[in-house]
Amino acid sequence: MSSESSISRRKLVGTLGAGLAAVAVPAAVQAQAQGSAASTAQPVAAPTSKYPKPPYTSPFQPWPGLASKMTPPPDHGETSYKGSGRLLNRRALITGGDSGMGRAAAIAYAREGADIAINYFPSEEPDAQEVKKLIQQAGRKAVLIPGDLRDEAFCKKLVEKSVQELGGLDIVVSNAGRQHQVESILDMTTELFDWTMKTNIYAPFWIIRAALPHMKPGSTIVATTSEQAYDPSPNLYDYAQTKAATMNFVKSLAKQLGPKGIRVNGVAPGPIYTPLQISGGATEEKWRNFGGNYPLGRAGQPAELASIYVQLAAQDASYTTGNIYGAGGGMGQP
Secondary structure, three states: OHHHHHHHHHHHHHHHHHHHHEEEEHHHHHHHHHHHHHHHHOOOOOOOOOOOOOOOOOOOOOOOOOOOOOOOOOOOOOOOOOOOOOOOEEEEEEEEEOOOHHOOOOOOOOHHHOEEEEEOOHHHHHHHHHHHHHHHHHOEEEEEEEOOOOOOOHHHHHHHHHHHHHHOOOOOEOOOOOOOOOOOHHOOOOOOOHHHHHHHHHHHHHHHHHHHHHHHOOOOEEEEEEEHHHOOOOOOOHHHHHHEEEEEHHHHHHHHHHHHOOEEEEEEEOEEEHHHHHHHOHHHHHOOOOOOOOOOOOOHHHHHHHHHHHHHOOHHHHOOOOOOOEEEOOOOOO
């Protein structure tokens, strides 16, 4: 075989090898992508039958109520939420993190790689301990800080301890809320009105004001508002006002903090199956058919909002600020 023929053969084999490698690499990448998608994907299910429908029979509880005592218990994503590292090494403070949307956010954030501090009322300790265990099972740090958000001094300490324990603060989720239905304004006491205002309006102001000096560009604030901001129920006179105010502080603060690189957004749930309803937030008649008149025919579950809280905190939502994301079961609010 001539030298020229040998060189030509080597060139041909090399070219074929390069071609096979070019085919193999995309295939490997595709297989990896498919594996990643399969690890976080949930089975397809009709939203109308995915969770229990009314009538709901979980008994009423004294305020503030415990998710662990509801029958059936709410789904916060304990077994269903799977993370993919979207919030790796972020540090989040979540008020009302023991149950409801706060708990769903805490579970999701931890599984996305964040360390979490949660606040809750002291009597909600049993639920908070469950959340702590779930955060730790995800391999992340969990900090429990019980206390009453109506106390300005406590709100300051809440932020200080969160920063100290987590080593900083990147995400603030202002989620805790007070809801106590009263049929007539004539029956609403100043004490009840003040309780709602202090919890739902004053506390976020105190917490955000204390947190901002610790939040760097790229940080996010997520507030829980409600469909009540847009379509208030007659027996939630005080609560609905506070949720409209929450919607507006999101939009106002987003304009103020945008130039500083801090995003502010809100989540507006419809009827969601949480202890808020069975501890004074709804009448027995409304609770039994809670969400039954909505197009999906049922109340939502906290787990169904978890991905919204994640998206609003994630860096790939960097152009989203001053927005309210709804999860209203088909009623079109917001």
